[in-house]
Amino acid sequence: MPTVYPSQHAAETWGKRGPAQSRYTLSTSPEQLLATITTNDGDMGKVPRLVQSSFTDLDRTSTTFATKNGFVHACIEAYNEHHNLVLRPEDVWFAILTQLSSYVNANAEELRSQFVAHDGQKELHIEVELTPDLDHGAMAFEMTKLMGANITDPALRDWILPAFSTTEKTDQAVASIIFMGTLQKYFTYSWGTRCGIPAVTLLGEEDDWIEIAERCAARLGSGKFGPEAFKWYRVLRPVLAGFIETFQDPDGPGAKKFWQSIVDEHKPNGSGSTTYSGWITAFCYWDEEGNCLHRSSSGWGPLSRIGGGSDTVRLTRSQIPMGFTKVPVTLINSGVKIPTEMIAGSVGLRVRKWEDEDAGKGSPRSDSGSNVSGAMYRQRFNGYDTLQPESGWFMQFVAA
Numbered sequence: 055m056p057t058v059y060p061s062q063h064a065a066e067t068w069g070k071r072g073p074a075q076s077r078y079t080l081s082t083s084p085e086q087l088l089a090t091i092t093t094n095d096g097d098m099g100k101v102p103r104l105v106q107s108s109f110t111d112l113d114r115t116s117t118t119f120a121t122k123n124g125f126v127h128a129c130i131e132a133y134n135e136h137h138n139l140v141l142r143p144e145d146v147w148f149a150i151l152t153q154l155s156s157y158v159n160a161n162a163e164e165l166r167s168q169f170v171a172h173d174g175q176k177e178l179h180i181e182v183e184l185t186p187d188l189d190h191g192a193m194a195f196e197m198t199k200l201m202g203a204n205i206t207d208p209a210l211r212d213w214i215l216p217a218f219s220t221t222e223k224t225d226q227a228v229a230s231i232i233f234m235g236t237l238q239k240y241f242t243y244s245w246g247t248r249c250g251i252p253a254v255t256l257l258g259e260e261d262d263w264i265e266i267a268e269r270c271a272a273r274l275g276s277g278k279f280g281p282e283a284f285k286w287y288r289v290l291r292p293v294l295a296g297f298i299e300t301f302q303d304p305d306g307p308g309a310k311k312f313w314q315s316i317v318d319e320h321k322p323n324g325s326g327s328t329t330y331s332g333w334i335t336a337f338c339y340w341d342e343e344g345n346c347l348h349r350s351s352s353g354w355g356p357l358s359r360i361g362g363g364s365d366t367v368r369l370t371r372s373q374i375p376m377g378f379t380k381v382p383v384t385l386i387n388s389g390v391k392i393p394t395e396m397i398a399g400s401v402g403l404r405v406r407k408w409e410d411e412d413a414g415k416g417s418p419r420s421d422s423g424s425n426v427s428g429a430m431y432r433q434r435f436n437g438y439d440t441l442q443p444e445s446g447w448f449m450q451f452v453a454a
Contacts, residue, residue, distance in 0.1 A: 056304030160344020191227030231398030235379035
């Protein structure tokens with residue numbers, strides 16, 4: 055579990071420099087968190103009706119802030135606002151999977167033969183009683199077993215699902231839902247009863263990060279998912295090598311240079327939007343519709359050198375793609391169909407204290423509520439100088 059120190063300055067308290075407080079919403083419930091990250095998908099301020107969520111401990115003492123891409127925004131804020139950063143292998147892997155999901159859904163027919171042998175969408179159903187304590191995240195994991203039996207390459211399931219030293223049950227559910235979303239043009243999913251029934255810490259082990267690189271090389275680097283995915287891999291490969299180098303030599307100049315090149319902020323002279331470049335853009339290769347955001351790059355692309363920091367690709371905040379995937383799931387209660395939607399991925403960033411980083415857990419909770427500002431806000435988060443991406447899942451009812 056290496057820690058690299060890319061800069062000499064001390065870590066700053068969250069919100070001390072001002073912008074973060076107004077840029078992100080402090081989440082006090084799973085409903086609020088989901089509503090905040092999906093406001094562009096429907097009515098502003100509409101409170102979702104949740105079936106279930108992995109965020110069972112959000113309340114007025116929460117230190118989780120909503121963002122549509124917890125991994126990318128945590129990296130940007132840590133770099134720009136001088137916060138420490140803690141990353142798990144799952145954070146990077148989910149960033150890769152959600153980008154791949156956007157690409158596959160935008161090119162479903164071209165890639166169909168790589169995944170399935172059937173035309174259209176095949177129904178996958180699990181017969182189970184919809185009891186109040188049914189774990190829908192576990193059901194998503196079970197669904198991937200059906201998917202594995204109905205795709206041309208059953209090994210794809212093991213490639214998708216994380217099995218790192220830091221992987222927990224929630225991570226398996228998140229990856230399962232992303233897997234479902236990735237192949238939603240080929241399958242429909244349902245379960246229920248039919249009628250009648252300033253420092254960066256990489257958590258985990260070195261082998262976890264090597265495995266991410268090997269997984270990407272085997273599928274993306276081989277051209278198996280098509281030429282566009284291969285182009286993305288050529289951009290992604292040196293970044294994955296940087297994670298491995300950090301683990302192998304966290305005190306070396308290569309690791310420090312790598313993390314110093316995570317993001318560059320470009321402020322306009324006069325009018326215009328602030329843009330961002332650096333290797334973090336490798337995890338923003340496609341937008342939510344599968345449109346390439348790196349069209350100006352060629353060959354190895356903007357990240358041909360570890361920590362190269364090329365200005366070729368510059369993205370505004372509004373261009374940063376969402377770090378989560380959505381997929382429709384039908385619940386069937388004695389023959390009655392109930393339309394729902396599952397959402398999973400990187401959906402927030404947790405503010406922590408650096409001294410808590412060894413445990414790999416969230417920071418201690420405060421007695422303060424969410425409606426704090428100014429001096430009270432700074433007092434509440436005094437000493438909270440570390441950010442960590444937050445992954446999870448939701449299931450919500452949708453209109454028929």
